[in-house]
Each structure stands twice: as structure tokens, then as C-alpha cells.
Amino acid sequence: MRHQGAAAPCAEGCGDDTTTAADRQSGNTADNDVTRTAAAVVGDRPHAVSGFEYVDGELHAEDVPLSKVADEFGTPCYVYSQDSLTTAYRTYDAAFDGLPHLVCYAMKANPTLAILDLFARLGSGFDIVSGGELARVIAAGGDCRKIVFSGVGKSDAEMEAALAAGILCFNVESASELEHLAAVAARTGLRAPISFRVNPDVDPLTHPYIATGLKESKFGVALADAHALYRRAAQMPSIAVRGIDMHIGSQITELAPYREAASRMLALVDELAAEGITLEHVDLGGGLGIRYRDEVPVTLAAYATMVRALFAGRRERLLFEPGRRLVGDAGVLLTRVRVVKPGASRNFAVVDAAMNDLLRPSLYDAWHAVDPVRARGSDAARHFDVVGPICESGDFLALDRELAIAEGDLLAVRTAGAYAMAMSSNYNARPRACEVLVDGASAHLIRRRETVAELHAHELRLPTRPH
Numbered sequence: 001m002r003h004q005g006a007a008a009p010c011a012e013g014c015g016d017d018t019t020t021a022a023d024r025q026s027g028n029t030a031d032n033d034v035t036r037t038a039a040a041v042v043g044d045r046p047h048a049v050s051g052f053e054y055v056d057g058e059l060h061a062e063d064v065p066l067s068k069v070a071d072e073f074g075t076p077c078y079v080y081s082q083d084s085l086t087t088a089y090r091t092y093d094a095a096f097d098g099l100p101h102l103v104c105y106a107m108k109a110n111p112t113l114a115i116l117d118l119f120a121r122l123g124s125g126f127d128i129v130s131g132g133e134l135a136r137v138i139a140a141g142g143d144c145r146k147i148v149f150s151g152v153g154k155s156d157a158e159m160e161a162a163l164a165a166g167i168l169c170f171n172v173e174s175a176s177e178l179e180h181l182a183a184v185a186a187r188t189g190l191r192a193p194i195s196f197r198v199n200p201d202v203d204p205l206t207h208p209y210i211a212t213g214l215k216e217s218k219f220g221v222a223l224a225d226a227h228a229l230y231r232r233a234a235q236m237p238s239i240a241v242r243g244i245d246m247h248i249g250s251q252i253t254e255l256a257p258y259r260e261a262a263s264r265m266l267a268l269v270d271e272l273a274a275e276g277i278t279l280e281h282v283d284l285g286g287g288l289g290i291r292y293r294d295e296v297p298v299t300l301a302a303y304a305t306m307v308r309a310l311f312a313g314r315r316e317r318l319l320f321e322p323g324r325r326l327v328g329d330a331g332v333l334l335t336r337v338r339v340v341k342p343g344a345s346r347n348f349a350v351v352d353a354a355m356n357d358l359l360r361p362s363l364y365d366a367w368h369a370v371d372p373v374r375a376r377g378s379d380a381a382r383h384f385d386v387v388g389p390i391c392e393s394g395d396f397l398a399l400d401r402e403l404a405i406a407e408g409d410l411l412a413v414r415t416a417g418a419y420a421m422a423m424s425s426n427y428n429a430r431p432r433a434c435e436v437l438v439d440g441a442s443a444h445l446i447r448r449r450e451t452v453a454e455l456h457a458h459e460l461r462l463p464t465r466p467h
């Protein structure tokens, strides 16, 4: 074991590095004062301000050196910039100034309570996909009247909980779900507000695992079937038809698929209106991409201009479900180099973060920038695969990167605010990393590092056998 600080005994911290006293105390989220860091809404930029800059040769999160975060909270650790989160939300929201609209943060991208709390204080709604996510919004103090509930397999219990909470809208994704929801609502004496999520059959030109609006996708109902479904829903006493919804995919860097999909959806809205089914809102989903490497993201100005053109003269309220765009840039995964291992054909930097902390490179071949927290002279640079300690060849964070590093160095894996902690696991019995939210010169622990004891907490050994 190298560079792990004081190696903790297994019951507490085996497998996680430098677990500190701060890790063991509960998260401090209550007094984050959003107004204090409220940055002025910036002009349009390709994506949110990063919040992570080099100052005197060391990478900082806002005003806090990342080495200080590592000393205090240990590694691996997700570090977020509150200013960057705030600016991303405000920029998205401000792009639609003057249009009736609601931004519903797609919390699957990062469902940590303090992050939800921050967005709730900024006025955000939420796009949820499970009863667990509903409970998180409630625990974080979010407003249930601003929740839309997406997902292809909602259970009766989830529907019941969302009805009781008084959510804004169920995004219904099949004929069967409509029948179930109507029955649940009738049983509980409530009316369920609904949209149909329509599948406009448009190619969003993204990774196939995150394309959701093609006709072969499991999501939504075919546009051709939607008409009949609206007619049926409009006759159900326990259903209140409210809107229409689409979400065509994620990490989309072109406007054309949105334009095409939204136009098809609006044609249906007009057909429905002609027969007396008027909709109050149109939900355009999320999916706007960010820059991981050299992508050129759609600017919010361009997206908003397209939306304004499509909605000129219309009266529906607009809903949006951005996830990645609000949080992706606002986080890094801070990790320490444990072992430098030169190889015959490749050099390996074995770090203390792994595919269980950031699955995206292994699952989608995703590229995340990896930067040294403190740069060394570039003449010492070599090509490295940055890999984790997990026993899988697919356990890598970055391949073939030119880095000048030594054992013990800290690295920041960039753009780890979205779908990083959210998709983490305990594979190889690794406790999940802690999360820290930086606000100016203060670093707040918002999720303490898991302990190994906690990993065993839900398990039961075999019953004792009679001899």
C-alpha cells in the first residue's frame, strides 16, 4: 500500500484512502447560502464556467487548492463548485426569459441532497424517474409542484407516492402505464396530471446507449399512436391531460435533431387542439451536450433562439429537463496516484479512483480530461493509461495520456459533475467516495465517505444449520 496516508484498519476504511475524521462526521449542507455566491448571469458561453482554475501552479476549486481538499477529506473525492452550479442553472433559466417556462433539473445526473437543495433554492423544478428520486427531492426541500415524473416502468407504489406529493406531471410512456395510473388515481380519489412522452423517431447523433428518441428505443409512445392515446386519456375521469413531452437523447451537440423532433411534436399539439384537446405545456426534455474533449456544444443562445422561433405565437408553457448541462462541468473527481508502473508497451498510472467511481470511460468509451493538480516540468512527461485498482482490464479512467507524474501526485479527472457519483457502485467492495462542495474559500462535506462496515449493513449470513 502506497501513498494512502494512515492506513486505516479494515473495519473502518479498508479500500478507501486517507479516510479522515471529517469523512466520518455527517454532511454539512444546511447553511449553504445560495445568495452569497450568486454570480451575475453571464453572457452566453458554450457551456458553464468551470470553477476550476490553476492559481500559482495549483488547480483550485474556486478559492480552495485541491491539495487542501485531499488533505482534509481524503481521496478519491468528488469536488464541486457551487458557483459553477449556480451559474449553469441561472444561464439555462435566463435563456428563456420572457417565455413562460420551468427548468426541471434531471436529477439522475447528480442526485446528492446538497446539490438538489442548491437547485431548489434557485427555483428549479425536478425531473425524476423513481420513487427514490421523489423522496430525495422531498428530503432536499424541493417543491413537489415542480416535479415531472419520467420513466418507462413506474410501479403502482411510485405512482401513488407521486400523486400524494402533488407533482406537476406524469410523463406517461405507454398505453399500459396510462391504464395503471388511471386506476391508481381512481383508487386514491385523486386526478393524475399527465403528458405523453412521444417518441419523434429522430436520430440525436449521439452514443447509441444514450439515444432515446429513435423508433427502436424503449422510451415514449410512437407519434402515430399518441393521438388515440390522448383521446382515451381525455375521457378518463381520474386523468387530467396537461401536456406533451419528449427527450431524444443525451450529450447532443447538434440543434437540428431538436428542431425536427419539436416540430413533429408541435404538429401533433395542433391536431389535438383542433379536436378540443388543448395542452398547457410542452416539455422539450434535456440532452444538451457539454465539452469533454473537443466537442462544440450547442450554445444556449442558439438553442433558445430555435425554441423562440418554434414557439412564436404559441401559448404553452415550456418545460426543460437538463441534467448534464447543469452539473457536468461543475465537478472533478480528485484522485491520487498510488503506483507508477512502466510497461513494455504501455505505462500505467494506478490511481485510487476506479471504474466504480467513474464508469463513463469503461461503459461509453467516454473521454475525460485528466490534469495534474500541481503541474511538474513537461520534460518528465510520458504516455500513461490512468487506471484504477479494480480487477478488470476495463477499469480505466483515461488511456494514452501525456502526463508528468510521480507516485503520490494528485490528479483531477474533469467534467465529473454529471453521471459520475450518480453511477458509482461498490464493485470490488470499494466504499463509495465522499463529495465536497466548494463555495468561495469554504469546502463543505456533502457526503461522507462510506465505510466498509456500512457495505455489510444490509447483508445476512446463512442461518445456523442444526447439527
Ligand code: LLP
Pocket (backbone or CB within 6 Å): 106, 108, 109, 127, 150, 151, 210, 247, 249, 250, 251, 285, 286, 287, 288, 321, 322, 323, 324, 325, 360, 364, 418, 419, 423
Ligand atoms: N430527461 C430524461 C427523461 C432523461 O432520461 C434524461 C437522461 C434527461 C432528461 C437528462 O439528460 P441530460 O440533459 O443529462 O443529457 N449516463 C449517461 C447519460 C444517461 C442519460 C439518461 N437520461 C452518461 O453518462 O452519458
